Amino acid sequence: MTMPAEPHEETLTARQQAVLDAVLALMVEQGGELTMNAVARRASCSKESLYKWFGDRDGLLTATVRWQASKVRAGNYDRTRLDATALHDSLTRFASNWLGVISSPTSIALNRFAIARADTGGGKLGAIMLANGRFAIGDRLKPVLDAGREAGLIDFDDTETAFRSFIGLVGRDVQIRLLLGDRLALTQAEIARDAARATDQFLTLYGTATTVPEHHTANA
Incomplete structure (x- = not known):
């Protein structure tokens, strides 16, 4: 066909x-x-x-x-006028959207479905999810990271490595716990808090000497 x-x-x-x-x-x-x-x-x-x-x-x-992946967006920003506040806001919005999506029942069901088919000759769905989920989401965030580097706000050698670091800080063990049946329920307030905290941690790791996160989250 x-x-x-x-x-x-x-x-x-x-x-x-x-x-x-x-x-x-x-x-x-x-x-x-x-x-x-x-x-x-x-x-x-x-x-x-x-x-x-x-x-x-x-x-x-x-x-x-x-x-499902289209629900994850980075915040709007002007690449030619990117400053520390705009970068922080864009990263935080992306983190909040992504964490909300991956912890939703629909994403959990999609991932479980793909994993279940991976060993039964139906692994094509896994490739579909990687191409249109994880890799597509990376393609949305990496331009923000590159813009931050061009503006002198963050510094890293490899965009993919920086992306993985950010995603790791945001997701932590949430997704694997949910896939394994943990009844973890994240409120919108908790998602917002975790997203802001992960962004602060990322900027602490990759921020330049002149970049100081302007939003500080509690060590909760």
Whole structure:
């Protein structure tokens, strides 16, 4: 089957977004195998529409992963006028969005689904999630880090290493605990606190001599 061009989150119609939300809801409720029939029933649309919009089951899963990952955004900033406050705000917003997404039931279900299929010949979903989840998110944050380096606010040799350091400070052990069934519940206030704290820690590690984090979080 010839696959249509995958819709980007910016070009998805409200109807297509509703379909992807239906896929996420099914994963949370049922896990396991997803069929186009089940998705069509849940989304109250025809299988023909699903094939037209997403190509096939892998195309539908790819769009679902991208839809979930699209919720992670860095803050707006002017690259030519980036200062310490704008950098801190952008990193904190990114950290808060990402931590909220990875700790959500939908992301937990997606990751469990991909892990379960990795050893059963269905590992393609893992590659889909890496390409459209983790790697795509890295592509969104790395320009912010590079802009901070160009502005003399942070200093590092390798952008990928700096990105991994930041993600590690933000995520800590939250994701693995949730995947293993820990009933960890993060409130919005806790997510905001942890995001700001991780950003301060990152700027302490990578900030230049003239960069001092302007927001200091409690050592909670």
